[in-house]
Amino acid sequence: MNSEKKTSGAVTRRSFLRKGAVAGGVAATGALAAPAVLAQSPIAVRMQTSWPASDIWQEFAQNYANSVQEMSGGRLEIDVLPAGAVVGAFQVLDGVNDGLIDIGHDVPVYWYGKNKAASLFGTGPVFGGSATTMLAWFYNGGGQELYNELTQEIMGLDVIGLYGFPMPAQPFGWFKNEVNSVEDISGLKYRTVGLAADLLQSMGMSVAQLPGGEIVPAMERGVIDAFEFNNPTSDMRFGAQDVASNYYLSSYHQASEAFEFLFNRSFFEDLDPDLQAILRYAVPASATLDHASALDNYSADLQTLINEGGVTVHRTSDDILAAQLDAWDQLIPELEADEYMKRVLDSQRAWVERVTFYELMNSPNYELAYQHYFPGKLSL
Template sequence: MTTSTYSRRRALGLGVAAATGALAAPSLVRANATIDWKMVTSWQKNLPGPGVTAQRICDRIETLSGGRMRVRLSAAGELVPALGVLDAVAGGTAQMGHTASFFWQGKMPAAVFFTAIPFGLTPLEHMTWIEQGGGQALWDELYAPFGIKPVMAGNTGVQMGGWFKREITSLNDLAGLKIRMPGLGGEVLRRLGATPVALPPGEIFQALQSGVIDATEFLGPWSDQAMGFQKVAKYYYAPGFHEPNGTGEALFNKAALDGLPAELQAIVLEACRAENALALTESEWMNAGSLATLQEKDGVDVRFYPDDVLAGLRKESAAVLADFATRDPLSGRIYESYAAAIARLAPWSRVSVQRFLSARDGA
């Protein structure tokens, strides 16, 4: 039995146990009683970007419900580890979590498609795939064995390529590079000679400072500045080939969600949908300001990957993604759906957004 199979079966068992209590609870609660939930997250408390988003979702649920429902947030490490969110929600330790799907690549490889894919969909394109192109149904199917309902709940926008202690001038500079990069981007770099290192957000700065890693990616300028990476690395590369989108996910214990009255179910889901749009606009605004500060006050050197590096990254990304077509039936269907979304949306994005930006810049 594989680790992935064991994890799925274990989660199924935990989900059944959680379902019994969660479904029974509403019948024991008076109509005017307050429903208290727990949310666990993968982020430090109030971390600019996803940490702020997680707290706002909790606050919005309480406000929209008129105080009938409260969600208490536990930041990474307070109740469960940063990378323990999925198991905690599946097992009923918390009814809700806020995290990113690429953290679950070891349990279900295709989960990475629901955060970002190298050279994949942009934030608006990704949202369109989820909402209009069948992405949500596939996401639900993928997480169903864990007894979890996933939804979009925040977006940190287009990501930067990462912080490096030394310049990247050619593909040769990737050889032996120790870099924190989760998701498929890490696998792409591994195939090009780098060594991807898996680290939760709260451990990245110390690892970069101490030399455990030579480089790291995280999010965009706003969140990265708050993490302090500019203090130990001065080369800030773009584009974020590995994460052209930054979807955060809310995870719901399905039994607990189904056990809520219909109006409260609608409130918690709409709270996430509202935050998805608000967080993206906030990230765009704050990233612009933080990028200027990093360059003008912190002396950060913004660089662009050389053309041969991008070409190598693009080639290996295609090979990595192609593996999903034959991995297993569900992964294959997710890959095909995502590829179909790119094929449909990319020509329109080139005609509309890409051409307009070039025209606006006079390029």
């Protein structure tokens, strides 16, 4: 798609308002037709993601745009662009803040380099809550207020952020050889992002933080020995199975992340209230549809990797999982030395302690039922 603003058949809200005085003068003379036509022209909106054009998450972003356009009756016309079209994959926050793009679709850990607290909103310590649990924390447990404090007050950004699709726990990732213990991963050059980099560095790995589109080339050049990105579909689409054959699912390094929708605040607040509402409430609505699509695609593509890609799928060993929890225990006090980060972690702990108690107590043993009806399937 074209990364330039559309100028034919669409106007930006801001350009429309700048012309308001002229239009008002025409209306005063009785010539009402031109302003009426102008007011009905669609508002051109530029939205960029942090994902390659081929990634399933780019499709998720396009689905959000399509639903917004339909609900707005065509008054909002969103051009969805992949990573690099206007700014780099890790610079989406900057692009939205500077008004180069109106909406961004990314994850907060991608701007971890600007403020370490960003990682607490998706890739921080796991206290036992799932990604769905933590999405609920954002909307009902005080998370959104803490996020606004970070972005708007501490960092002084001209952005509004909302959370969408809660991602399933991310795989430990792709390895050329089997890794069953902490000793097996020690010294490996490994790609991850955010606080997970600090975590795994403390466990003896040498960590590089790379955008998704750079992972396979880095693996081919020997810059990294192993990596994680996010899920079977994204991993398969960029060719993870071509550079490694051991795929480890389940990990505590990034157990509860969610999509971040970033809106330039000036752009957003300049819109009519009904258009603001459409943009806002389409975000949590997209979480349900993205989750359904993810379960469908991720599960199907995992089978493709197993049956056609020559990939051996493992669950990460209890030895490595226990070591990850121990490493979080060592890292948390360092994070809590920052007053703001301690308040975020305290809020998350209190939420997980109460909510996950209910979730775990209320949930039957689904594995027992699965093994009953599909015996032997889990013994890969």
